[in-house]
Amino acid sequence: MIHVRTKVDRPDPELVSGLSEYSAATIHEAQGRKGALSHRLKPVDPAMSFCGPAFTVSAQAGDNIMVQVAITYAQPGDVIVVAGGEFPQAGSFGDVLATACHSKGLTAFVTDSGVRDSAELRKLGFPVFSGSVCIEGTVKETLGPINQPISVGGQIVRPGDILRGDADGIVVVDPAEAKTVIESCREREEHEAWLRAQHRRGAATLIELHGLTEKLKAKGLVVEEDAVS
């Protein structure tokens, strides 16, 4: 059995840099409200963000041997994504492994399990997203597949899928859809910029600006206006 597949179909870097212009929430909306990983997966520092192709790892809960193998074989630009059994009671990655990732030019590390050394991780600034922060170490025992599709944070992530993470969380984008998603993000941002400008001007009520007048009427919204004397 092959454990480590090193041949990953990585996306066109232009698609990665195109998506990196937009927030995870905007991308999620723009691609039809899909691809959001569980809200539990958050950066150890809200200032951390990333965009890059997934290098996937299946690890046993409380075991980081395959994480160490993955760091060895990942290429500059990759995002290591670990399905670690959603196990919160483990610090499966810390500042030593983060320094290794950073020195290799990897883009980010994501796990549905836990990480530790969070103060040092924040100082290093290498983007680390996890389901928990925990002081307990892991064993190094059980082999598992690298660069097979994984289920992480409630989403299927395939090697080479594009992940975008920021303070709000992580979204996964199918590279085949990325060009369309980037265009939808751009349209959405333009519309939101217009909305902000209208709000600043106080041009209309929020209900009118957001196109909710008819919907609220159809639902029978009743508003008790202050009596005008």
Ligand SMILES: O=C([O-])CC(=O)C(=O)O
């Ligand atoms: O030792 C480990 O397995 C994880 C860790 O704390 C580090 O990378 O610094």
Ligand SMILES: [Mg+2]
């Ligand atoms: Mg450590």
